[in-house]
Amino acid sequence: MMASLSGLYSSSPSLKPSKNLSFKALPALSRDSFSFPHTSRPTNLPLTLSSARSVARDISHADSKKELLKDPDALWKRYLDWFYQQKELGLYLDISRVGFTDEFVAEMEPRFQAAFKAMEDLEKGSIANPDEGRMVGHYWLRNSKLAPKPTLKTLIENTLDSICAFSDDIISGKIKPPSSPEGRFTQILSVGIGGSALGPQFVAEALAPDNPPLKIRFIDNTDPAGIDHQIAQLGPELASTLVIVISKSGGTPETRNGLLEVQKAFREAGLNFAKQGVAITQENSLLDNTARIEGWLARFPMYDWVGGRTSIMSAVGLLPAALQGINVREMLTGAALMDEATRTTSIKNNPAALLAMCWYWASNGVGSKDMVVLPYKDSLLLFSRYLQQLVMESLGKEFDLDGNTVNQGLTVYGNKGSTDQHAYIQQLRDGVHNFFATFIEVLRDRPPGHDWELEPGVTCGDYLFGMLQGTRSALYANGRESISVTIEEVTPRSVGALIALYERAVGLYASIVNINAYHQPGVEAGKKAAAEVLALQKRVLSVLNEATCKDPVEPLTLEEIADRCHAPEEIEMIYKIIAHMSANDRVLIAEGNCGSPRSIKVYLGECNVDDLYA
Numbered sequence: 188m189m190a191s192l193s194g195l196y197s198s199s200p201s202l203k204p205s206k207n208l209s210f211k212a213l214p215a216l217s218r219d220s221f222s223f224p225h226t227s228r229p230t231n232l233p234l235t236l237s238s239a240r241s242v243a244r245d246i247s248h249a250d251s252k253k254e255l256l257k258d259p260d261a262l263w264k265r266y267l268d269w270f271y272q273q274k275e276l277g278l279y280l281d282i283s284r285v286g287f288t289d290e291f292v293a294e295m296e297p298r299f300q301a302a303f304k305a306m307e308d309l310e311k312g313s314i315a316n317p318d319e320g321r322m323v324g325h326y327w328l329r330n331s332k333l334a335p336k337p338t339l340k341t342l343i344e345n346t347l348d349s350i351c352a353f354s355d356d357i358i359s360g361k362i363k364p365p366s367s368p369e370g371r372f373t374q375i376l377s378v379g380i381g382g383s384a385l386g387p388q389f390v391a392e393a394l395a396p397d398n399p400p401l402k403i404r405f406i407d408n409t410d411p412a413g414i415d416h417q418i419a420q421l422g423p424e425l426a427s428t429l430v431i432v433i434s435k436s437g438g439t440p441e442t443r444n445g446l447l448e449v450q451k452a453f454r455e456a457g458l459n460f461a462k463q464g465v466a467i468t469q470e471n472s473l474l475d476n477t478a479r480i481e482g483w484l485a486r487f488p489m490y491d492w493v494g495g496r497t498s499i500m501s502a503v504g505l506l507p508a509a510l511q512g513i514n515v516r517e518m519l520t521g522a523a524l525m526d527e528a529t530r531t532t533s534i535k536n537n538p539a540a541l542l543a544m545c546w547y548w549a550s551n552g553v554g555s556k557d558m559v560v561l562p563y564k565d566s567l568l569l570f571s572r573y574l575q576q577l578v579m580e581s582l583g584k585e586f587d588l589d590g591n592t593v594n595q596g597l598t599v600y601g602n603k604g605s606t607d608q609h610a611y612i613q614q615l616r617d618g619v620h621n622f623f624a625t626f627i628e629v630l631r632d633r634p635p636g637h638d639w640e641l642e643p644g645v646t647c648g649d650y651l652f653g654m655l656q657g658t659r660s661a662l663y664a665n666g667r668e669s670i671s672v673t674i675e676e677v678t679p680r681s682v683g684a685l686i687a688l689y690e691r692a693v694g695l696y697a698s699i700v701n702i703n704a705y706h707q708p709g710v711e712a713g714k715k716a717a718a719e720v721l722a723l724q725k726r727v728l729s730v731l732n733e734a735t736c737k738d739p740v741e742p743l744t745l746e747e748i749a750d751r752c753h754a755p756e757e758i759e760m761i762y763k764i765i766a767h768m769s770a771n772d773r774v775l776i777a778e779g780n781c782g783s784p785r786s787i788k789v790y791l792g793e794c795n796v797d798d799l800y801a
């Protein structure tokens with residue numbers, strides 16, 4: 188069997204996981220109908236005669252699976268057999284409730300060895316992101332000795348030193364806001380999106396002390412009302428707000444808009460933005476040039492060899508964290524220790540490989556099941572949102588590295604326990620079986636000395652513990668697989684380790700399914716389409732302006748606007764543009780109303796003669 192299957196795990200294009208070969212081929216033998224744990228092979232594999240036989244054999248194993256489920260000794264043995272711990276970090280991994288078989292592990296071995304080799308090359312500076320021709324160096328950020336060139340090593344070390352020195356100076360009040368009665372910075376307003384927001388948001392929620400030296404707020408969208416809300420919440424403290432604008436590319440529209448809105452607020456408050464602005468971006472980007480020309484307070488670098496979603500250990504994550512009094516060197520140490528632990532080429536001793544293997548097993552190597560992430564700790568609330576980008580932007584790819592269409596991915600969602608038990612766990616337990624769970628457990632409930640028993644022998648934290656364990660058991664009893672990651676405490680070190688664990692798992696998984704984890708071509712399509720909508724809006728405005736400047740004014744139907752824009756095929760979009768502008772008092776609807784598109788006739792509130800000749 189091994190010999191006949193080994194080729195199926197090679198990277199040969201014809202043997203790639205294929206969604207066409209899913210359960211549909213043999214519905215009666217769906218592994219979902221089996222009780223747990225499974226012994227069937229992943230159904231993404233081509234259905235050869237031998238695989239069909241192996242599925243048939245799995246039916247006969249179904250009873251023994253039931254026995255395993257009922258047999259606490261066997262389950263305990265499986266727990267111990269696969270239990271992983273990283274002692275120094277106090278991090279444990281339990282994958283006993285995922286039903287992979289020894290045979291499956293053996294079959295995955297060659298793929299993992301290839302993935303370990305690819306990871307080794309990546310860490311040595313290979314062009315691991317071939318589509319963008321870039322190195323992938325986030326691992327160097329926490330161990331600069333790994334950097335492939337001495338200049339990079341120096342750059343990483345100097346940047347870290349300057350982040351620490353700058354934040355010390357801000358916190359101590361050595362660097363002051365020019366016109367604040369407080370005499371020191373009290374607030375951070377972070378402007379950025381995607382990888383330039385999610386990491387800082389997660390770290391702030393997880394690690395910021397109750398009374399940080401600077402409190403942080405985020406603008407991570409181009410929603411005007413959301414931006415207004417953040418600025419309004421700052422109120423007079425805008426004068427003591429350090430604005431950190433984060434964009435690797437330096438040209439992301441949402442971030443640019445956030446910056447322009449904040450600069451307007453500064454102008455209106457009579458404040459000098461430049462003296463309170465900090466940029467984190469690549470050298471010579473639009474943002475970098477703006478910050479340099481306008482003389483902003485400080486600039487910190489981003490590098491083309493660090494991706495947005497893995498930038499949390501660069502200035503992107505470290506500067507906001509340091510300013511909130513979080514020990515960033517500890518975060519880096521945690522990540523470095525985890526990097527070391529996930530470098531081993533023994534699957535069983537490598538927690539990231541174990542995760543990647545379970546993901547492959549649970550989702551059939553094609554993302555057929557979603558990953559629900561449930562941290563049982565309020566401060567880790569944003570971990571699932573952070574992982575959503577890390578995993579889905581990395582693994583959600585149309586093509587594999589050989590150019591075959593694979594439509595890979597792994598859906599991630601989640602919030603926190605036990606809160607979610609009162610929201611969607613009902614469906615997870617009893618409803619559609621389209622997921623596997625990851626529990627994040629934190630052993631320490633409260634800082635020492637603060638606990639008390641709210642009923643004899645039981646604390647509030649015991650309830651949280653009970654809810655987690657109860658949900659895990661209830662899911663398992665209904666054949667739902669789960670992974671449990673345990674940390675002792677939420678500290679900079681353990682958070683650094685968690686981040687590094689998942690970064691590595693994503694990298695290994697991507698290798699195993701033969702995709703590039705480090706680019707995001709799909710995002711470009713949406714950005715391009717958005718730019719086209721805005722370009723069309725400008726054409727609509729120009730056509731309306733021309734009609735408005737006529738004497739008498741010529742109200743236009745949607746058809747007439749579309750024709751004059753030479754875009755009859757865009758009539759629906761033109762209607763939406765008109766409806767949006769109308770809702771924002773930007774155009775006059777002369778006749779009809781926006782609710783009935785055919786009735787609309789439009790002209791502008793006033794003719795702008797200058798635009799006619801622009």
Ligand SMILES: O=P(O)(O)OC[C@H]1O[C@](O)(CO)[C@@H](O)[C@@H]1O
Nearest residue numbers: 381382383434435436439495710
């Ligand atoms: O840091 P930037 O260049 O502004 O990009 C923000 C985010 O946008 C993306 O490129 C996707 O649009 C992410 O990968 C990135 O984290």
